[in-house]
Amino acid sequence: SAVISQKPSRDICQRGTSLTIQCQVDSQVTMMFWYRQQPGQSLTLIATANQGSEATYESGFVIDKFPISRPNLTFSTLTVSNMSPEDSSIYLCSVEGTGTDTQYFGPGTRLTVL
Amino acid sequence: AQKITQTQPGMFVQEKEAVTLDCTYDTSDPSYGLFWYKQPSSGEMIFLIYQGSYDQQNATEGRYSLNFQKARKSANLVISASQLGDSAMYFCAMREGQGRYSTLTFGKGTMLLVSP
Numbered sequence: 001s002a003v004i005s006q007k008p009s010r011d012i013c014q015r016g017t018s019l020t021i022q023c024q025v026d027s028q029v030t031m032m033f034w035y036r037q038q039p040g041q042s043l044t045l046i047a048t049a050n051q052g053s054e055a056t057y058e059s060g061f062v063i064d065k066f067p068i069s070r071p072n073l074t075f076s077t078l079t080v081s082n083m084s085p086e087d088s089s090i091y092l093c094s095v096e097g098t099g100t101d102t103q104y105f106g107p108g109t110r111l112t113v114l
Numbered sequence: 115a116q117k118i119t120q121t122q123p124g125m126f127v128q129e130k131e132a133v134t135l136d137c138t139y140d141t142s143d144p145s146y147g148l149f150w151y152k153q154p155s156s157g158e159m160i161f162l163i164y165q166g167s168y169d170q171q172n173a174t175e176g177r178y179s180l181n182f183q184k185a186r187k188s189a190n191l192v193i194s195a196s197q198l199g200d201s202a203m204y205f206c207a208m209r210e211g212q213g214r215y216s217t218l219t220f221g222k223g224t225m226l227l228v229s230p
Contacts, residue, residue: 090157
């Protein structure tokens, strides 16, 4: 399995500001994934982050709104830019476990935008 | 069409009883993987069990087992001897294709409540 940590665990932000979420893994991984879970909903993939290249965004998500960095094989950040109340969600990063087919998730960042 | 369908918004079970959470999937890819995750109110996603499309046996992990019926495209989660701590949201998910880095598609989830 993989041990994943996220910072912050939760935050309350004002409309129009930006928040950067950090994701740290205890082992080197090729791909990291960022998901969003809006209140009462299922998980939706935002983007896939591969070290050394631009992130690949899913339909409905753009780099200007959700810029992602992947500076090395154990770390990634997701920024939620120019926030609105509709961005209030849990944001989760995930990775594939080394030598397994399983995808593991971090504890999530619970974001509330006022 | 939805790729993952969970038809039970909520389920109730008494402690120590078994419960089955339903999941059906839709794919034309012969290679795929099916996952179940548990999400307590804290929000973290906890991996429970995995079934590959080519696996001959149903997956089991402790009190969790996956009832995999390939022809019916169903992958139901069975929790035996329910505990109060099993109360949570449960998500079924699928990964299509052989690539290990394919992404997951999630169902809408089933809320399980275990009563004493």
